[in-house]
Amino acid sequence: xxxxxxxxxxxxxxxxxxxxxxxxxxxxxxxxxxxxxxxxxxxxxxxxxxxxxxxxxxxxxxxxxxxxxxxxxxxxxxxxxxxxxxxxxxxxxxxxxxxxxxxxxxxxxxxxxxxxxxxxx
Numbered sequence: 620x621x622x623x624x625x626x627x628x629x630x631x632x633x634x635x636x637x638x639x640x641x642x643x644x645x646x647x648x649x650x651x652x653x654x655x656x657x658x659x660x661x662x663x664x665x666x667x668x669x670x671x672x673x674x675x676x677x678x679x680x681x682x683x684x685x686x687x688x689x690x691x692x693x694x695x696x697x698x699x700x701x702x703x704x705x706x707x708x709x710x711x712x713x714x715x716x717x718x719x720x721x722x723x724x725x726x727x728x729x730x731x732x733x734x735x736x737x738x739x740x
Contacts, residue, residue, distance in 0.1 A: 626683045641673065642673035646661070683738060703727050705727065706720070706727075
């Protein structure tokens with residue numbers, strides 16, 4: 620999150636980044652900007668049809684991907700993130716896992732290192 624905040628602050632400025640990460644409705648940053656125009660967006664916000672929402676981790680890294688103009692596709696990056704998070708819920712919630720957890724952990728760490736290579740610059 621610290622890295623994402625720095626990447627986005629450099630591109631958008633600190634104030635707009637804070638607003639985005641706090642879930643404020645910013646038309647230019649909202650996922651609906653490609654579907655409706657700003658007047659319709661503002662109308663929907665005023666009528667409570669679009670609510671403020673804190674962006675998900677995926678939404679944040681995708682914004683960082685766009686700002687850094689990374690050469691890796693979002694699909695490939697998403698696959699890396701999925702591999703990192705693959706068994707997270709099962710492990711955190713105590714679900715019995717039949718997979719080799721050592722291998723799962725190794726793959727997660729390996730993919731985390733790949734992820735850091737892209738965003739660590």
